[in-house]
Amino acid sequence: MVxxxxxxxxxxxxxxxxxxxxxxxxxxxxxxxxxxxxxxLHRIEHEVGGPVFRRDPKFIERQLALMARYTSFFSxxxxxxxxxxxxxxxxxxxxxxxxxxxxxxxVVGLSLIRRRGLDQPAYALAYxxxxxxxxxxxxxxxxxxxxxGGRQAELALQQxxxxxxxxxxxxxxxxxxxxxxxxxxxxxxGFVRLALRTGVPVVPVVTHGSHHAVVVVxxxxxxxxxxxxxxxRINVFPILLGPxxxxxxxxxxxxxxxxxxxxxxPALDWSGRGPEAADSPVVVDGCYxxxxxxxxxxxxxxxxxxxxPVMRGVANLVRRVGTRAGGATP
Numbered sequence: 001m002v003x004x005x006x007x008x009x010x011x012x013x014x015x016x017x018x019x020x021x022x023x024x025x026x027x028x029x030x031x032x033x034x035x036x037x038x039x040x041l042h043r044i045e046h047e048v049g050g051p052v053f054r055r056d057p058k059f060i061e062r063q064l065a066l067m068a069r070y071t072s073f074f075s076x077x078x079x080x081x082x083x084x085x086x087x088x089x090x091x092x093x094x095x096x097x098x099x100x101x102x103x104x105x106x107v108v109g110l111s112l113i114r115r116r117g118l119d120q121p122a123y124a125l126a127y128x129x130x131x132x133x134x135x136x137x138x139x140x141x142x143x144x145x146x147x148x149g150g151r152q153a154e155l156a157l158q159q160x161x162x163x164x165x166x167x168x169x170x171x172x173x174x175x176x177x178x179x180x181x182x183x184x185x186x187x188x189x190g191f192v193r194l195a196l197r198t199g200v201p202v203v204p205v206v207t208h209g210s211h212h213a214v215v216v217v218x219x220x221x222x223x224x225x226x227x228x229x230x231x232x233r234i235n236v237f238p239i240l241l242g243p244x245x246x247x248x249x250x251x252x253x254x255x256x257x258x259x260x261x262x263x264x265x266p267a268l269d270w271s272g273r274g275p276e277a278a279d280s281p282v283v284v285d286g287c288y289x290x291x292x293x294x295x296x297x298x299x300x301x302x303x304x305x306x307x308x309p310v311m312r313g314v315a316n317l318v319r320r321v322g323t324r325a326g327g328a329t330p
Contacts, residue, residue: 053156054141054142055121055142055143057118060113060142060143061118063143064110067109068110070106071103071106071110073103074107074255074258074259075313075316076103076107076261076262077259078263078264079261079263080263080264081115081264083264083266083267084111084115084264085201087116088160088200089157089158089159089160089162089163089201090201090202090203091162091194091200091201091202091203092108092112092164092202092205093166093167093191093202093203093205094108094206095172095183095295095299096166096168096169096172096173097173098173098211098214098255099214099238099249100173100252101213101214103213104210105124105164105166107207107260108205108207108262109124109164111262111264120162121144121159121160121162122162123145123152123156123162123163124144124146124163125146125147125153125165125166126145126146126147127170128147131147153194154194154197157194157200167186167190168186168188169186170234170236172185174216174219174249175211175216175219176217177216177217177241180211180212181299181300182299183292189284189285192270192278192288192291193278195270196270196273196274196278196283197278198275199270199271199275201268201269202267202269202270202291203264203265203266203267203268204268204294205262205263205265206263206295206302207260207261208261208299208302208303208306209261209302210258212258212309213255213258213260213310213313214240214253214256215241216238216239217238217239217240217246218238218239219238220236220239223237224237240252241253257310257314257316261302263298263302265294268290268294270287273287
């Protein structure tokens with residue numbers, strides 16, 4: 001089972017501002033929440049420094065019905081699952097949407113299990129801070145989440161696992177409504193270097209409709225900096241539009257039942273470039289541009305096929321409710 005990924009930089013010598021050991025670091029001005037940030041940073045470092053691989057297949061199996069029920073609210077349609085290798089190491093790269101609701105990530109996780117089974121290892125890179133939250137951290141580890149950054153993802157691939165990454169992180173998940181149909185991997189290229197070093201196939205997975213379930217008015221980049229959240233590598237403090245008007249991520253509205261389409265695209269093979277290509281900015285930039293272009297093209301196609309995800313999702317929901325009501329015994 002997989003979960004959200006916030007950032008996957010720093011795979012090589014702490015590049016892009018994240019140290020290679022994966023520990024969270026403070027950057028920028030202290031901000032309004034400075035008294036809270038320091039203790040959180042220490043807690044994150046403690047949690048991330050613990051044992052990494054704690055995936056529990058039996059625990060995951062017990063959560064499947066709940067996850068299927070949750071994702072059914074979004075009427076998910078999965079395409080191209082045959083493009084995901086049934087065995088062996090693979091890096092799955094997706095576009096990230098819908099704030100913390102992330103139905104796309106859960107659908108991808110369920111699809112991995114459907115294709116590869118529970119016994120084959122599957123992990124997802126997740127934001128370090130989540131592992132420091134009581135109750136949340138242990139749950140994430142048991143379903144297969146590992147902290148982003150460091151060498152954990154590389155070790156997982158060497159063990160033949162599937163690893164899921166959402167490079168766009170919070171910047172993409174909180175992009176504005178006007179950008180809902182755009183791929184935004186936020187310039188994060190650590191996943192490219194990881195793929196080049198390990199030589200594993202890279203499977204892009206594109207989701208359409210997920211970001212139609214929320215209305216993000218503004219990403220809140222400057223507000224996050226003013227609050228000092230950037231020291232925790234939280235780059236956004238989104239302002240949202242709900243039934244009662246404007247609100248923030250602190251009191252988010254419930255998501256709309258937008259119908260989502262998840263499509264696994266044909267695998268990209270970068271292995272011919274060799275592991276040394278991970279140190280070439282030209283090669284890394286070229287691979288990044290290639291996968292971004294492919295994912296945007298797929299998203300454009302899915303948008304043309306299903307231009308109104310919310311209307312489609314509401315219709316599906318009404319149809320299901322009507323079917324249940326019609327089948328009920330008086």
